[in-house]
Amino acid sequence: MKKPLIVQKFGGTSVGSIDRIYKVAEHIITAKNQGKQVVVVVSAMSGETNRLLGLAKQIDSVPDARELDVLLSSGEQISMALLAITLNKMGYPTRSLTGAQANIMTDNQHNDAVIKHIDVSPITELLLQDQIVIVAGFQGITAKGDITTLGRGGSDTSAVALAGALKADECQIFTDVDGVYTCDPRVVENAKKLTVIDFPSMARMAKHGAKVLHLPSVLCAWKNQVPLRVLSTFNANTGSLVKGDKCLLPLCGLALQRDMCLIKIAVEALPTVKKQCGMIGIEIWDVIEHPDWVGIVVKQDAYSKLELVLQGRVADRHSISLLTAVGAKAEELAKSSCQLLLDNEIVTIHQKLDNQSFTIALFPDCVDSAANILHHAYITLSEAHDCLQKHAFLN
Numbered sequence: 001m002k003k004p005l006i007v008q009k010f011g012g013t014s015v016g017s018i019d020r021i022y023k024v025a026e027h028i029i030t031a032k033n034q035g036k037q038v039v040v041v042v043s044a045m046s047g048e049t050n051r052l053l054g055l056a057k058q059i060d061s062v063p064d065a066r067e068l069d070v071l072l073s074s075g076e077q078i079s080m081a082l083l084a085i086t087l088n089k090m091g092y093p094t095r096s097l098t099g100a101q102a103n104i105m106t107d108n109q110h111n112d113a114v115i116k117h118i119d120v121s122p123i124t125e126l127l128l129q130d131q132i133v134i135v136a137g138f139q140g141i142t143a144k145g146d147i148t149t150l151g152r153g154g155s156d157t158s159a160v161a162l163a164g165a166l167k168a169d170e171c172q173i174f175t176d177v178d179g180v181y182t183c184d185p186r187v188v189e190n191a192k193k194l195t196v197i198d199f200p201s202m203a204r205m206a207k208h209g210a211k212v213l214h215l216p217s218v219l220c221a222w223k224n225q226v227p228l229r230v231l232s233t234f235n236a237n238t239g240s241l242v243k244g245d246k247c248l249l250p251l252c253g254l255a256l257q258r259d260m261c262l263i264k265i266a267v268e269a270l271p272t273v274k275k276q277c278g279m280i281g282i283e284i285w286d287v288i289e290h291p292d293w294v295g296i297v298v299k300q301d302a303y304s305k306l307e308l309v310l311q312g313r314v315a316d317r318h319s320i321s322l323l324t325a326v327g328a329k330a331e332e333l334a335k336s337s338c339q340l341l342l343d344n345e346i347v348t349i350h351q352k353l354d355n356q357s358f359t360i361a362l363f364p365d366c367v368d369s370a371a372n373i374l375h376h377a378y379i380t381l382s383e384a385h386d387c388l389q390k391h392a393f394l395n
């Protein structure tokens, strides 16, 4: 009978020290001793990718994209080798593979590449030899042989893509929280763990800043119906299962996006700026239109790149944060949410409705309070359901 196959992914904090690598090895060994075939994906040790990025930026604020990928991909290679050394030493034959060695083929979009295809034969061959296989997350290779990386947080996507290609029984994302919560538990202390969350809601949460899962990983799991579970490396718990194609909860959560910036430009400059952003791969999150100016919202770390094309056409620039509510009835809560925040002396800069979500732009120093206020009003209160009905339908 064919052995079950699981893909386990361990994030930066989980492999952040040698002690933690031992803890990760225990999870892998437990699965192996249960008779499973195990493919592991690892991130760089926590802080390592930022450290490498910082080194490159000391030299050039917009480092050469190809060389940056060569540099950043080395972080995951360190983790994979340390984990393989650990497992081999513990008596479990293990081989580590870089993205290139695992045939993770991507497009040519350096720093934000998309996985196109994985030829899993080197992995299946190692599994047949009863080895544990560790693959470096966050990286792939182009048809020309250049190393690429998949965007920050991309190891989740490596894991899901491998699980899909290997037809794994489950893809387990081990991290430093024990599942997907109704809001980042570091911001809202009494956020609730969701035992199940559907794919479209998870995708919206990830898109709007819930970094517990990288957005492409959710989309890839959804498309290929990969059973996806988020769980803690440090506490025994069944975590959260991401499954289902329909959003059923009226409000399933809030997502925060810090480090955004609102750049005001002249109205007539907008078409050119949009075109140039498209050409250099900068995503415009939103366009805020006023009678005498237009604001574009982009990620702060895209600003150095954007400065190159804007060249003095910026009228004004502000740091902002975005708070997004996600759920089947989220849109209906937009008006009452803004009022609720205003009652608490929090000014909203802008709001935007989208399919089953609404986003509020705020000054960065009030986003945590705003998240707590909305979470308390619409999710925490035991009468949350009544409250939702009241605000959504009676106001």
Ligand code: ADP
Binding pocket: 010, 011, 012, 013, 014, 043, 153, 174, 175, 176, 177, 179, 180, 181, 182, 183, 184, 185, 186, 205, 209, 210, 211, 212, 213, 253
């Ligand atoms: P890893 O290094 O394991 O990939 P990340 O830092 O990328 O971990 O993601 C886990 C973090 O995501 C948590 O520590 C938590 O602060 C944050 N997070 C944001 N939103 C949520 C949410 N809705 N549920 C759980 N965690 C969240």
Ligand code: ASP
Binding pocket: 011, 012, 043, 044, 049, 050, 075, 137, 138, 151, 152, 153, 154, 155, 156
């Ligand atoms: N190491 C990469 C990052 O810090 C990828 C990941 O952790 O998923 O973004």
Ligand code: MG
Binding pocket: 011, 153, 156, 211, 212, 213, 214
């Ligand atoms: Mg992550």
